[in-house]
Amino acid sequence: MTFDLDHSGGFAYLLIFLAAAVEGEIVFVTASVLVALGRLDPVAVWLCGAAGGSVGDQFFYFALRTRLNRWMNRFRGFAKRRDAVTARVRSHGDWLMLGCRFLPGLRIAIPAACAYAGVPALRFVTLNFIGALAWAGAIMIAVTWLGPRAAEAIGLHGFWGLLVPALLIVVFFRWLAHDEKKDVSNRKGGA
Numbered sequence: 001m002t003f004d005l006d007h008s009g010g011f012a013y014l015l016i017f018l019a020a021a022v023e024g025e026i027v028f029v030t031a032s033v034l035v036a037l038g039r040l041d042p043v044a045v046w047l048c049g050a051a052g053g054s055v056g057d058q059f060f061y062f063a064l065r066t067r068l069n070r071w072m073n074r075f076r077g078f079a080k081r082r083d084a085v086t087a088r089v090r091s092h093g094d095w096l097m098l099g100c101r102f103l104p105g106l107r108i109a110i111p112a113a114c115a116y117a118g119v120p121a122l123r124f125v126t127l128n129f130i131g132a133l134a135w136a137g138a139i140m141i142a143v144t145w146l147g148p149r150a151a152e153a154i155g156l157h158g159f160w161g162l163l164v165p166a167l168l169i170v171v172f173f174r175w176l177a178h179d180e181k182k183d184v185s186n187r188k189g190g191a
Helices: 011-022 025-036 042-063 067-072 076-102 109-116 121-153 159-190
Strands: none
Touching: 011 025, 011 042, 025 042, 025 121, 042 076, 042 109, 042 121, 076 109, 076 121, 109 121
């Protein structure tokens, strides 16, 4: 069974939205390659990726604004760090909310910290969505325009000119997520 993008209706864009909400880069980079090949609409891919990514972040933010937050306060480890987390979010919160999509290893921690610190919902949603638009735009520009041009400069043309930059972006975000997770686990072990 083959998947015909030309006759998929909104299914391809729904898939991009859902994948960006759950995972992030791999499906979105693939969709960006399909944009470069002329198979998907660039504006629809950009908006679906940004909206999905933002909804994924907001899930954790809103979940932790409920009774779950009070339940988590029962654990000494969370309660001890409450003041430090709140102070950090209050001093750097706008940048954290804007950059959340660019920090794959912290995509749960940043919304959780914002919820924990009592950041107003409208502020979080707005800044997070602006950051998600920037994230989706940056990936699309890199995959559909900058990457292929750079690849052509070193002699990679056609399919390879799209594939190599796309893979480099995925590897970069995976590496970034791995380093962030390693840093967090090192801090936990040293505390």
